[in-house]
Amino acid sequence: MGGVAERVGALVPQLVDDLKALTAIPSIAFPGFPQEEVVRAHDTVVGHLRDVGVTDISSIDLPDTSPVILARVPGPPGAPTVLLYAHYDVQPAGDESQWTHPPFEPVEIDGVVYGRGVADDKSNLMAHIGALRYYEGRPPVNLTIVFEGQEEWGSPLDTYPPQAPELFACDAMVIADTGNIRPGVPTFTTALRGDAELTVEVRTLPEPKHSGLYGGPAPDALLALLAALATLHDDAGRPAVDGLRADEWTGAQPMDEAAYREAVGAADGVPLLGSGTIADRLWAGPAITVVGIDAPQVDGAVLAVVPYARALVNIRVHPQQSAAEAQEAVARHLEAVRPFGIELTVARNDAGDGFSAATDGPAYAAASAAMATAWGAEPIRIGSGGAIPLVSGLHAAVPQAEILMFGAEDSLCNLHAPNERLVVDELRRTVIAMVEFFDAFGRPDAH
């Protein structure tokens, strides 16, 4: 075991140099950013695969998408197959004045590298490359490598796997687009909430009407919309819609109310909504959020009854409830409330299922032991309030494969925010965990 840590340690300086070089490429797949940079990151990653002896490299070409790298690395005969996922595109830098160093000129300070995408998700991509380098391209399991180039901006890959399940066939997947709750605490993400949207519309009159001449009896569309939205929660701020699943979270409880307050910046005296632990509410409970309203602006508003208003409602769904079912429950609730007798129109928009990982299979057991070795502590289980839609697509395509979510990021790494950073020691330990996992899972009695 010491041998693994020592040999991985020897690989780390080059791995970090290569991570910095990859981070220096602004591979942003959003519209309006140069596509050549995404292609440059793609070519760099393919180069790393070739250099470590991978020859079976192809791509999945989906419409309007940067190429998805698909590579296969054979293991010994009879070995199980592990699918490795990461993405080489990154979020835009946002307001660069908030960065202490230029986002695409990565710097290393005291064992921490700063730069856009250095954690999400280039660290995890390089962790996979690091494991391949450890084995000099000859791992003890068969590997199917899927490196995506448009994760951060609406990828068609999310829904593609069920159309070509044979491409993704495997016994276990390491979806490395997450990481530890904090550096030093090995963490599996085992639950992802689903996500659905609704647009609620109210039209009461053809046009605005003078609030003095007509106000009173005139049906106020904005008031009707607000009255309807106000029925979505009870007095304690719990979702008050029948048919939404809520449970107690059975994994780790890493955040108490004080820590949550600090994380969101809620002052003392500002109440938090809902009940149960923070983990119950974030990972095993629904959330309904009004994320936008179309109504006249206050500046320049005329004194008139508003004839039309609409709102966008975002629903976060228990990991094991169908997102479409939860969406339907909220839609029916809004259709039934009829404030003042006024009918609302509810459009059902996107709905993406969440995911709940099995934790009783051989891959989870092997990875759990590998994480314990790599970090010197037993791994914990957390959920994620955010979605990783591809996970649902892969699960639908290969339902019997175990899905493992761990990686080199950590939840304090400022992903999608200024000053994104990676703790180099987390990368080192992630490579150790991958290697220990492949070694254990590849043993004939382990799968």
Ligand SMILES: [Zn+2]
């Ligand atoms: Zn990511």
